[in-house]
Amino acid sequence: MDHVLIARVGLSAVGALQGVATVAIDCNRTHATNPVWVGHARFHVVWQTSTEVLLSLVGLALIWMGGPQQHVAFYLAALLIALSPLGFLVAFACRPLFRATLSDPNGIPPLRLKVAGAIRCLDMNLVAVLAALVCIAALTGIYRS
Numbered sequence: 001m002d003h004v005l006i007a008r009v010g011l012s013a014v015g016a017l018q019g020v021a022t023v024a025i026d027c028n029r030t031h032a033t034n035p036v037w038v039g040h041a042r043f044h045v046v047w048q049t050s051t052e053v054l055l056s057l058v059g060l061a062l063i064w065m066g067g068p069q070q071h072v073a074f075y076l077a078a079l080l081i082a083l084s085p086l087g088f089l090v091a092f093a094c095r096p097l098f099r100a101t102l103s104d105p106n107g108i109p110p111l112r113l114k115v116a117g118a119i120r121c122l123d124m125n126l127v128a129v130l131a132a133l134v135c136i137a138a139l140t141g142i143y144r145s
Contacts, residue, residue, distance in 0.1 A: 007143035008063050008074065014135050015063070015081045019056030021128070022049050022084075030107035055080050074143055082136050085129040092126065102126065 026032055026049045032042050062077035091100070102123040103110055110121040 003142050003145055007139045010135065010139040010142070011074070011078060011081065012060055012063050014132055014139070015056045015059040015077070018081065018084060018132065019053045022052040025108075030104065034104075034106055036104075036106050052084050055083060075140070078136055078140050078143075082133060085132045085136075088125065088129045 026045050029035075031037075031045045032049070034042065037045075059077040059081045062073040062080070065073045067073075092102070095101070102125060108124075110123045113120050113122055
C-alpha cells in the first residue's frame with residue numbers, strides 16, 4: 001500500500017470517527033436531551049453536532065475526490081477535519097471567560113487518576129481532541145512524503 005492511500009484511509013477514519021463520535025456523545029441524555037439544560041443550550045449542541053457531521057462528510061468527499069486537484073482536496077479535507085478539534089481548544093482556552101466546565105455533574109465525569117499520590121482528573125474529550133490533531137498532522141506528513 002502506498003503512502004497516499006495510507007494517508008487517505010487514515011484521514012477518512014479520523015473524519016468518520018469525529019462525525020460518528022460527536023453524534024454518539026452529544027445526542028443523548030447528557031447533552032441534547034438533558035432535562036437540566038435550558039432549551040437554547042440543547043439547540044446549540046444539536047447545531048454543533050450537525051455542523052460536525054457535515055464537515056466530516058465534506059472532508060470524506062474531498063479525500064476521495066479524483067482529478068488534477070486531488071492534492072489540494074486532501075489538504076482542504078485535513079483542514080476541515082482539524083477545525084472541530086481546533087475549535088474545542090479555543091473553547092477550552094476561553095473557559096474562564098464564560099465560567100465554563102469540561103464536564104457536567106449530570107454528564108460523563110472526567111477520568112480520575114492517582115499520580116504521585118495525588119488524584120488528577122483527566123478530561124477524555126481533551127485527550128481525544130489532542131489525539132485527533134496528532135493523527136491529522138501525522139497523516140498529512142505521510143501524504144506529503
